[in-house]
Amino acid sequence: MQDDDKRLAAEAAVAEVQDGMLVGLGTGSTVRFAIEALGRRAAEGLGIMAVATSIDSAAKAAAAGIAVRNFADVAQVDLTIDGADEIDARLWAIKGAGGAMLREKVVAAASTRMVVIADATKRVDAIGAAALPVEVLPFAREFVTARLSRLGARVARRAGLTDNGNIILDARFAVFPDADTLAVAIDEIPGALGHGLFLTEVDAAYIAHDGIVTRLERDGATG
């Protein structure tokens, strides 16, 4: 059921893709459905190329027959489709449970339009219950941990390394602080390379609940 909703949200977003576009591919189990849908459209003749936010998504896109460009060679993306861990009515999102939020934020910032796809379990009244992932230079591990603790977080180091060779610290807050203030405060910590708070990047969201897809736009429109 949840997978059906992920697929429906993904297919609704992929319907936005037009011939000639450079498409940004996020990361995660919902994006996997978007990659499959995009692969089907490419096989039917849609002329697109993609950039991927993770090694995993690049491999899945190539396997689906989508031409993948190296993002390092790219300054501008037409449309990016990505998942989220939480998203609210303002289209504020927490991302990064899959650990790709640093590349995801760069690609989102390069995109003319960025849409989130999600099943209804991701829709929240206010973001902040999910862990907030922070990608950290390994050299700065304890320093950044201390700074995040000072901001009120309980901090846990995630196992493994990101695609960029860095570590992830998951920050949990008993009471989530003002998101704008928190984003600025984390941005100012040297060694903290990126975090999962997406407050300005998301232009629209396709959210599926029991087979019905709702589109939310940043300007408040729904469909």
Ligand SMILES: O=C(CO)[C@H](O)[C@H](O)COP(=O)(O)O
């Ligand atoms: O931000 C992400 C990866 O960094 C994912 O988009 C997010 O975690 C949602 O993943 P899923 O669709 O598997 O629930």
